[in-house]
Amino acid sequence: MIARRLSAFSQGYLVAMVKGPRSEELINRGLAAGVVFWDIKRKAPGIILFKVYARQYPLLRPFFFRTRTKGKILRRKGWPFFRQRVWRKKGWLLGMALFLLLLKSLSSFIWFIQVEGVEQIEPSRVLRELSALGLSPGVSRREIQGKRDWLIRELRIRLPEVVWITIGLKGVVAEVTIAEKTLPPPVKESSYLLAGKDGLITRLLVLGGTPLVREGDTVARGDLLILGETRLVHLDGSVETKMVKAAGEVWARVWYELEIEEPLTVLEPKVTGGQRVVYSLRLGRRLLSFFARGQAGDLVRQERAVKTILPGRNGPGLVELIKDTYQTVEWTAVKIPPDVALAKAEKKGQERIGLTLPPGVQPKTLRKSWIVEGEVLTYRLLIETEENIAVSE
Amino acid sequence: MEEVGKGKRNQKAGFGAKVAAFFELPSEVVHNLPRLVLIGDQQLIVENHQGLQVYTGTEIRLKTAVGALKVTGEGLEIKLITQDQVNIDGRIQTVAWGEGQ
Numbered sequence: 001m002i003a004r005r006l007s008a009f010s011q012g013y014l015v016a017m018v019k020g021p022r023s024e025e026l027i028n029r030g031l032a033a034g035v036v037f038w039d040i041k042r043k044a045p046g047i048i049l050f051k052v053y054a055r056q057y058p059l060l061r062p063f064f065f066r067t068r069t070k071g072k073i074l075r076r077k078g079w080p081f082f083r084q085r086v087w088r089k090k091g092w093l094l095g096m097a098l099f100l101l102l103l104k105s106l107s108s109f110i111w112f113i114q115v116e117g118v119e120q121i122e123p124s125r126v127l128r129e130l131s132a133l134g135l136s137p138g139v140s141r142r143e144i145q146g147k148r149d150w151l152i153r154e155l156r157i158r159l160p161e162v163v164w165i166t167i168g169l170k171g172v173v174a175e176v177t178i179a180e181k182t183l184p185p186p187v188k189e190s191s192y193l194l195a196g197k198d199g200l201i202t203r204l205l206v207l208g209g210t211p212l213v214r215e216g217d218t219v220a221r222g223d224l225l226i227l228g229e230t231r232l233v234h235l236d237g238s239v240e241t242k243m244v245k246a247a248g249e250v251w252a253r254v255w256y257e258l259e260i261e262e263p264l265t266v267l268e269p270k271v272t273g274g275q276r277v278v279y280s281l282r283l284g285r286r287l288l289s290f291f292a293r294g295q296a297g298d299l300v301r302q303e304r305a306v307k308t309i310l311p312g313r314n315g316p317g318l319v320e321l322i323k324d325t326y327q328t329v330e331w332t333a334v335k336i337p338p339d340v341a342l343a344k345a346e347k348k349g350q351e352r353i354g355l356t357l358p359p360g361v362q363p364k365t366l367r368k369s370w371i372v373e374g375e376v377l378t379y380r381l382l383i384e385t386e387e388n389i390a391v392s393e
Numbered sequence: 394m395e396e397v398g399k400g401k402r403n404q405k406a407g408f409g410a411k412v413a414a415f416f417e418l419p420s421e422v423v424h425n426l427p428r429l430v431l432i433g434d435q436q437l438i439v440e441n442h443q444g445l446q447v448y449t450g451t452e453i454r455l456k457t458a459v460g461a462l463k464v465t466g467e468g469l470e471i472k473l474i475t476q477d478q479v480n481i482d483g484r485i486q487t488v489a490w491g492e493g494q
Contacts, residue, residue, distance in 0.1 A: 004473070028444040031476050040471035042450045 004038065012054040012078035020069030023048045029063040030056075054078070110139050111172040118178050121161055126176060129158045141169055191245045193226040195219040196391035199252030209246030225250045225390050250390040253364075256356055258381040260348050262341040265375045267331045269301050274328030276300075282320040297328035338377055342370060345379035353383060361387045427457040431488065437464060437481045445474065453481055454491065461491035 018026050023046065027037060030052075040050045052060070054076065064071045086093060113130065115123040130136065133154050135144055144151070144167075152165050159165075164179040193209070201217045210227040213219060228246040233239050276296040280289045303325045308317030346368075353363065367382040413420060420426050430438040439455060439462065446461060447454035448471065453464045469483035 001472075024445045024448055027448075027474065031444065031474065034476065036473070036475050037471070038473040040448070040474060042448060045449075048448065 008038075008051070008053065009078045012076070012080035013051055014054050014057050014073050015049065015051055015075040015077065016057065017043070017047060017049050017072045017074055018064075018069050019047050019072070020067065021046055022067040023069055026060065026063050026067045026069050026071075029067065030060050033059045033063075035059050049074070054080070107172055108141050109172065110135070110141055110144060110169070110174045111137050113137065113174045113176060115176045115178065118180065120180055121159065121178070126155075126159070126178065129155060130176065133158075135167075135174060141172075144169065144174065191228045192224055192393045193246045193248060193250065193390040194393055195221055195223040195225055195250070195252075195389050197221055197252075197254050197387075197389045199254040199387075199389050201250060201252045202386060203251045205249040205251075207247040208244045209248070211248070213250065219252065219389070246392075248390065249388045251386055252389045254385050254387055254389060256381075256383040256385070258349060258352050258356060258383070260345045260352065260379045260381075262336075262345040262348075262377045262379065263375060264336050264338065264341055264372070264377060265333050266336060268334045269329035270332050271301070271327045271329055272297070274300075276326040278324045278326070280322040280324065282317075282322055284318060287322070296326040299329055299331075300326040301329045302326055338372055341377040342379065345370065345377060349379060349381050353381070357383070357385060358387060361385050425458050427455075427459065427462065429462075429488065431485070434466075434485045435482065437485055437488065439479045439481070440477055442477075442479050445471075445479075455479060459490065463487070463489045463491045465489075 020026070027040070027048070027050070030037065035052060035056045037050045037052055040048060043049050057073070060071060063069075113127060113135065115126045118126065127136075130151075133151055134147070135151060148167055148169075151167055155165050156162055159178075161181055161183070162178050163181045166177050168175045168177070198220050199218070201213055201215055201219060203215060204211055204213070206226055208226075208228075208230075210229055210231070212224050212227055219225065226246040226248050228244055230242050230244050231239050232242060274294070274296045276292065276294040278289055279291040280287050282288075305323040305325075306317075307321045307323075308319070309321055310317060310319035312318035349368075357363070362385070363383045364386055365384040368380070369382075370377055370379040372378075410420075410424070412418075413424070425441055427442060428440040430440075432438075439457075441458065442462070443456040443458065445453070446456050448469075450469055451465060451467060453469050453471070455462045455464070464481060464485060465487045466483050466485040469481060469485070472480040472482045474480075
């Protein structure tokens, strides 16, 4: 059926009506003459609608008379009739073609430019720069498509505040999407780097500002090392001073001197024999002594042993058994050999180095010396380091 | 003469039928009998018809070699009619052979 419909459309067909009591006879006669009918419908008594090839309809004409029926063409359908109808409206067709042509040609140009994503930069500035690069309303789409990457690259150079740009073409609209850089807040006041310690400068690393010292300079604590200003010399010779945040590292040789005194005679307690032991029970903050034995003199040394019976949640136990031992002692002077005193002093010196030097700084050279004056051994340490002495004001 | 003629035709038809049966030939081809294809109650295809006698929305009567074929139903439409074939669409209720040619 589809093949027949396609054939009918291509050849042209008619929707016709036959009216009369002998309509069926007309169809029979048509069939005998080779006419093909389809979509036959009884519209009303004596009226039949049918479709027939346009070229076969003239074969039916004599039969209308012979069967005393009336035929009427209701509609002409198919390509030949459509072509005729369109051809009759040549002006309309031409207008439509011109309109489509105009629409097609106009849609091949960029007529609008949209700038999106800008907050700090003025869109008008972006449009100005784009116009200078050749992207403005009225430019051919094809031209822009060809140099899209170049446009993006050039625009990024012209707009240093921008981190990312893309240009998309949607119909007659060029969409320019921009992502701005998040810049640090501008420096309102200059800042300086000062010497945190006395030292001899060995190397400089200036990241911002103007250095006021050189390698080999000796600086004292508080001296200005890097000034928070930069000078820009323009092509016309004018000098512009700009305040910046001074940044950098100033490495210097720094010396530390440590002195440790160690006595050569010390007093040590000596137990003489008298002893008193006291047992107490501590209940919270109350201390109850419940047993004691023995006697001790005036000069005693106390030793305490504690056993927790009921631990509290925080701090000392809630219930503790305490044993205090008091021993009678007398102080006696004990001589310490110088080599033992020196060993003690060296040990203390090592501990002091760790506390004196800044974290991460190691001694470069270490000079040791000691003297014995009276009953005291004085141990001296001269430490040399190399460290960054620059500190912000 | 008519009786003799009729007798000859019957003899001829009888002979033809025997030959067709012997060679297993399709009867509709040999005797030009109508061939009906009924698809559910929605479509009827009739081949070897001899013309349209009556057509209304509820009845279609076709002339065939073995008599009138009466088709009744609702919304009957002739989708296609050629010299050899008729396609009838609609809700077909009865297909019956009527009297006469």
